[in-house]
Amino acid sequence: MLRWLKLTYLWLVYLLLYLPIGVLVVFSFNASKNPYSWGGFSWHWYARLWENEALIGAAVNSLLLAVSAASATTLIGTLTAIALQRYRFRGKRVLNGMLFVVMMSPDIVLAISLLALFILLGIQLGFVSLLLAHITFCLPFVVVTVYSRLSGFNPQILEAARDLGASELRTILSVLLPIIFPAVMAGWLLGFTLSLDDVVVSMFVTGPTFEVLPLRIYSMVRLGLKPEVNALAAVLLALSLVALLGSQILLLRKKGVPI
Amino acid sequence: MTLRTPFKTAVLVLIWGWMLLFVLVPNLLVIATSFLSRDDVHFVRWDLTLGNYLRLFAPDYVAVFVHSGYMALVTTLLCLLIGYPFAYVVSRFRATLKPYLVFLVIVPFWTNSLVRTYAMKLLLSTNGLINQALLWLGWIDAPLRMLYTEGAVIAGLVYVLLPFMILPLYAIFEQLRADLLEASADLGAGGWQTFRRVVLPLTMPGIIAGCLLVLLPAIGMFYVADVLGGAKNLLIGNVIKNQFLDARDWPFGAAASLLLTLAMGILLYAYYLSVKLIRRPETHAALA
Numbered sequence: 001m002l003r004w005l006k007l008t009y010l011w012l013v014y015l016l017l018y019l020p021i022g023v024l025v026v027f028s029f030n031a032s033k034n035p036y037s038w039g040g041f042s043w044h045w046y047a048r049l050w051e052n053e054a055l056i057g058a059a060v061n062s063l064l065l066a067v068s069a070a071s072a073t074t075l076i077g078t079l080t081a082i083a084l085q086r087y088r089f090r091g092k093r094v095l096n097g098m099l100f101v102v103m104m105s106p107d108i109v110l111a112i113s114l115l116a117l118f119i120l121l122g123i124q125l126g127f128v129s130l131l132l133a134h135i136t137f138c139l140p141f142v143v144v145t146v147y148s149r150l151s152g153f154n155p156q157i158l159e160a161a162r163d164l165g166a167s168e169l170r171t172i173l174s175v176l177l178p179i180i181f182p183a184v185m186a187g188w189l190l191g192f193t194l195s196l197d198d199v200v201v202s203m204f205v206t207g208p209t210f211e212v213l214p215l216r217i218y219s220m221v222r223l224g225l226k227p228e229v230n231a232l233a234a235v236l237l238a239l240s241l242v243a244l245l246g247s248q249i250l251l252l253r254k255k256g257v258p259i
Numbered sequence: 260m261t262l263r264t265p266f267k268t269a270v271l272v273l274i275w276g277w278m279l280l281f282v283l284v285p286n287l288l289v290i291a292t293s294f295l296s297r298d299d300v301h302f303v304r305w306d307l308t309l310g311n312y313l314r315l316f317a318p319d320y321v322a323v324f325v326h327s328g329y330m331a332l333v334t335t336l337l338c339l340l341i342g343y344p345f346a347y348v349v350s351r352f353r354a355t356l357k358p359y360l361v362f363l364v365i366v367p368f369w370t371n372s373l374v375r376t377y378a379m380k381l382l383l384s385t386n387g388l389i390n391q392a393l394l395w396l397g398w399i400d401a402p403l404r405m406l407y408t409e410g411a412v413i414a415g416l417v418y419v420l421l422p423f424m425i426l427p428l429y430a431i432f433e434q435l436r437a438d439l440l441e442a443s444a445d446l447g448a449g450g451w452q453t454f455r456r457v458v459l460p461l462t463m464p465g466i467i468a469g470c471l472l473v474l475l476p477a478i479g480m481f482y483v484a485d486v487l488g489g490a491k492n493l494l495i496g497n498v499i500k501n502q503f504l505d506a507r508d509w510p511f512g513a514a515a516s517l518l519l520t521l522a523m524g525i526l527l528y529a530y531y532l533s534v535k536l537i538r539r540p541e542t543h544a545a546l547a
Contacts, residue, residue: 020378036386106479113285233374
């Protein structure tokens with residue numbers, strides 16, 4: 001009886017999590033113009049999506065931004081995680097604290113502070129400002145992902161490399177990096193997703209020259225329901241699913257528990 | 260390792276430089292802005308004032324802040340009520356199935372939250388699936404007006420933020436050792452007593468972490484309120500956004516943002532204190 005109750009509860013919560021997305025995906029194949037009634041299967045909205053040049057342009061911009069931001073964040077974040085794990089230095093706790101605060105800060109607080117900085121420095125709002133902002137809010141997440149992997153292996157391997165005459169840089173490149181590589185890739189995928197997902201920070205630091213997808217979607221869904229958005233949402237869903245599966249495979253290869 | 264290598268120096272300069280330029284300086288700028296006066300041309304004018312903070316206490320804004328705080332609190336409580344038993348049930352599942360069950364929670368977590376908010380709009384609208392189902396069942400005669408209400412905003416926030424509650428709770432339930440529950444039962448505690456005196460205190464760090472991860476974004480996610488709430492159900496995030504992007508009153512927006520930061524600081528400090536309290540040696544011994 002209790003077991004039956006538990007299972008029912010489990011499925012109810014999953015239903016809650018998946019019903020809205022499920023309905024969205026199903027209706028992206030709806031032939032009818034009415035977004036609420038089913039009019040048969042069709043690829044119509046996907047075709048419309050493909051013809052919408054402004055939308056495709058924004059999507060390309062977003063992908064470019066997400067790839068750049070994820071790559072730069074992964075580089076800086078991995079180096080930071082290595083420094084935090086391997087070195088003793090002054091202000092380490094302060095740095096840890098700052099990363100934690102960035103992770104917990106509401107996006108909007110980060111967004112306006114960066115906007116103020118960019119205006120003061122005279123940085124034109126567009127790709128560069130978006131990139132700098134996205135790197136900043138993705139950074140703690142990459143550091144945490146890589147750091148947890150770094151604390152999980154035997155440090156004697158590194159000492160062995162040192163004893164065999166490897167320099168610090170050599171040790172890191174040839175021994176440490178291969179070991180933590182799955183976590184580095186998982187960090188990249190997380191950064192990619194966070195960047196592609198962001199509405200709040202982008203809305204503040206974007207400029208008229210560089211339109212990104214989430215903001216385009218935002219202006220589309222704010223006022224009404226548009227069936228094209230369903231198709232777009234389904235595509236984005238598939239994309240995050242691929243990214244997530246990739247990261248899970250990378251992280252699960254050695255350890256048994258997902259992030 | 261206290262050795263000095265060019266590599267170490269380079270990395271430290273990079274990360275410290277980044278954090279100072281893109282975290283510390285911008286936040287100082289916001290603090291400074293909140294004490295200045297607005298200017299239509301240059302955003303701010305060098306007239307020191309406390310007026311922005313005083314304006315935060317105008318009845319209109321206080322009403323918005325209270326309402327926003329109320330919606331965020333209800334969201335957090337609902338997430339906790341739904342997520343706590345759920346995380347428990349998942350953590351007691353067969354070890355081979357657990358990764359898949361957790362994976363199913365992470366998928367929505369990785370899915371674009373704007374897209375999920377839009378999905379909620381599709382469900383809640385007057386001709387949406389929920390109304391259609393209720394009409395079909397004969398439970399209602401006319402469609403309910405669910406969109407653009409307080410309830411819609413709360414539903415949207417719960418839907419978007421639920422995974423943030425479940426994941427830390429699951430992590431803490433994974434650490435909860437079954438023999439502690441058995442020991443409690445052996446010593447004669449009933450189900451409720453074991454829950455209140457063993458399970459609840461030991462899972463408290465997860466509860467607090469989950470509540471923070473839900474509460475903080477729930478105050479700021481202006482787009483959820485925009486898409487689902489209409490003009491009457493604003494979050495503090497909407498106020499800040501309007502001041503910066505529409506009204507162009509940066510100093511007042513900065514003051515509102517600092518209020519939000521202050522609330523966040525208090526919550527984080529409470530979290531820090533509670534973790535410290537829970538990690539006292541005697542509690543630690545029980546966990547280890």
